[in-house]
Amino acid sequence: xxxxxxxxxxxxxxxxxxxxxxxxxxxxxxxxxxxxxxxxxxxxxxxxxxxxxxxxxxxxxxxxxxxxxxxxxxxxxxxxxxxxxxxxxxxxxxxxxxxxxxxxxxxxxxxxxxxxxxxxxxxxxxxxxxxxxxxxxxxxxxxxxxxxxxxxxxxxxxxxxxxxxxxxxxxxxxxx
Numbered sequence: 001x002x003x004x005x006x007x008x009x010x011x012x013x014x015x016x017x018x019x020x021x022x023x024x025x026x027x028x029x030x031x032x033x034x035x036x037x038x039x040x041x042x043x044x045x046x047x048x049x050x051x052x053x054x055x056x057x058x059x060x061x062x063x064x065x066x067x068x069x070x071x072x073x074x075x076x077x078x079x080x081x082x083x084x085x086x087x088x089x090x091x092x093x094x095x096x097x098x099x100x101x102x103x104x105x106x107x108x109x110x111x112x113x114x115x116x117x118x119x120x121x122x123x124x125x126x127x128x129x130x131x132x133x134x135x136x137x138x139x140x141x142x143x144x145x146x147x148x149x150x151x152x153x154x155x156x157x158x159x160x161x162x163x164x165x166x167x168x169x170x171x172x173x174x175x176x
Contacts, residue, residue, distance in 0.1 A: 015105045022109025026143040030125040054139045055123040072122045079115035100157035106150030113143035
């Protein structure tokens, strides 16, 4: 009989708390916006930044846009699948890669925050509108910002936490 050694699953509690914090901040800001703003009536915050209550039934850049409410549950399912895969990946991140773990935690928290909206009301609540004159960049929320920062951190971890993965990373590791 052959014995195999398996690496135990491990997700540090501070990564779990970060995920929970992201979900709570996302849901809390959305609750405030829904109770404070009227849909599609912008309030100027800074030059080129407005708060505007918007309900997004699709995913980024109108990808996967279907008629009526047909995309709701498939997108919830896709979010659950992606969250499961991210959680699995996070459970396998070595202790010496905190940037990767933080990036995955931010993505996971953001994905769960948006998934809760979609499951609860059939759309994601967005409220930060960034634009310049007639050009509109995006309307997004706290979860979207966490996902974006998480993706950047996850990519950056390749260069910063993997010796030899990026040019000059060996030199950078020697100076740390």
